[in-house]
Amino acid sequence: MENPKLDDAPYLDLTDPGFSIRSEEVRRAREQSWFARTPYGLAVLRYDEMKEMIMHPSLRQGSYRWPAHNGTTGLWSQWWLRMMLNKEGADHARLRRLATPAFAPRLVSSLIPSFQALADELIANFEEDGRCEFQNAFAEPYATRVICALIGFPHDKSERLAELAVEMGYALGVNYAEEEPRVDAATAELFEYTQGVVAQRRKNPKDDFIGALINAAADKSAMSEQELFDMIVLSIFGGIDTTRNQLGLAMQTFLEHPDQWEHLAQNPDLGRQAVEEVMRVRPTVTWVTRETTEDIEFRGLEIPAQTTLHLFSQSAASDPKYFEDGFDITRKQKQHFGFGGGKHHCIGSPIARGDMAEALKLLSQRLKNISPDGPANFLPDSGNTGPLTLPIKFEKRSI
Numbered sequence: 001m002e003n004p005k006l007d008d009a010p011y012l013d014l015t016d017p018g019f020s021i022r023s024e025e026v027r028r029a030r031e032q033s034w035f036a037r038t039p040y041g042l043a044v045l046r047y048d049e050m051k052e053m054i055m056h057p058s059l060r061q062g063s064y065r066w067p068a069h070n071g072t073t074g075l076w077s078q079w080w081l082r083m084m085l086n087k088e089g090a091d092h093a094r095l096r097r098l099a100t101p102a103f104a105p106r107l108v109s110s111l112i113p114s115f116q117a118l119a120d121e122l123i124a125n126f127e128e129d130g131r132c133e134f135q136n137a138f139a140e141p142y143a144t145r146v147i148c149a150l151i152g153f154p155h156d157k158s159e160r161l162a163e164l165a166v167e168m169g170y171a172l173g174v175n176y177a178e179e180e181p182r183v184d185a186a187t188a189e190l191f192e193y194t195q196g197v198v199a200q201r202r203k204n205p206k207d208d209f210i211g212a213l214i215n216a217a218a219d220k221s222a223m224s225e226q227e228l229f230d231m232i233v234l235s236i237f238g239g240i241d242t243t244r245n246q247l248g249l250a251m252q253t254f255l256e257h258p259d260q261w262e263h264l265a266q267n268p269d270l271g272r273q274a275v276e277e278v279m280r281v282r283p284t285v286t287w288v289t290r291e292t293t294e295d296i297e298f299r300g301l302e303i304p305a306q307t308t309l310h311l312f313s314q315s316a317a318s319d320p321k322y323f324e325d326g327f328d329i330t331r332k333q334k335q336h337f338g339f340g341g342g343k344h345h346c347i348g349s350p351i352a353r354g355d356m357a358e359a360l361k362l363l364s365q366r367l368k369n370i371s372p373d374g375p376a377n378f379l380p381d382s383g384n385t386g387p388l389t390l391p392i393k394f395e396k397r398s399i
Contacts, residue, residue, distance in 0.1 A: 041308030245386025
């Protein structure tokens with residue numbers, strides 16, 4: 001479409017509770033046009049356009065407007081506006097530069113044994129039973145205890161951290177305004193935990209994630225005390241929620257492709273590639289939001305300033321121009337967008353890739369003949385998605 005007209009573009013109703021990012025409706029829209037109209041602005045559907053848009057210099061992070069859309073001004077809203085995710089320009093670059101050492105490959109490598117030990121412990125709790133509810137038995141405790149290991153919280157706090165992450169997560173739902181009191185209460189408690197950990201760690205320094213952030217904040221002119229706490233809270237909240245959901249989506253995808261599960265069991269070196277393929281076909285973050293900072297022209301389309309753009313990462317990473325149908329962990333693919341891209345690329349992605357790879361490798365080596373054990377319950381298949389419950393059955397694999 002050389003000179004696309006807005007009114008000619010397909011329309012996708014993202015407010016429909018039944019809308020699915022993986023639907024035939026979206027595939028037809030992608031075939032017709034590189035973009036679609038939505039109640040919230042424009043959706044970008046194809047790989048080339050998303051790859052270019054996510055790096056576009058006239059786009060900024062779009063989620064900063066969420067509190068204003070909901071008329072909220074409480075503790076969570078204040079944190080949301082302050083944190084690195086929603087900063088731009090020099091502030092964003094400064095915070096990202098200071099935080100980067102906390103996510104260094106050296107740190108990820110040092111955590112691999114603890115990821116393996118944790119996965120082994122959790123699997124041992126249910127492998128003799130032949131069935132489990134995967135989210136409760138593995139995905140949530142694994143995601144939470146990985147964060148506990150990362151930040152130095154004792155394991156007995158993991159259950160409460162998971163509860164706080166769920167409570168804070170209501171801020172990202174359509175009923176945020178009504179849920180604001182419970183969201184702010186959870187946010188206050190998490191900040192209290194965080195401040196206690198920082199105070200304790202300053203008395204007993206360690207060369208780890210928290211230690212790296214504390215070192216970055218040693219120069220108050222570089223990173224303020226508030227920015228230090230904000231960064232840690234973001235790591236906890238984001239790390240628990242996305243890892244839990246992505247592990248559940250990985251298991252659900254392997255349930256649909258048991259041959260790939262067996263292939264991973266026999267070839268554990270494919271663990272990292274399995275994570276990439278899962279995040280290509282079934283990412284928990286199904287789109288990323290951007291906003292134009294000025295009037296722009298893109299592929300012949302005039303886009304006014306302050307237009308919201310939803311970059312459909314799941315749709316782009318299954319664009320038939322570059323990707324074959326199906327799920328194959330042995331096939332190297334083009335870059336997916338499960339961790340976003342550009343200057344707002346997920347800073348915690350090295351840790352997420354590492355912990356999920358170890359989990360999937362060990363699960364496949366301990367459980368065989370996996371299959372559903374009743375209906376699963378999922379969040380809406382758009383925005384941030386994942387299983388709420390995922391009952392599975394299996395046989396214990398001989399070691």
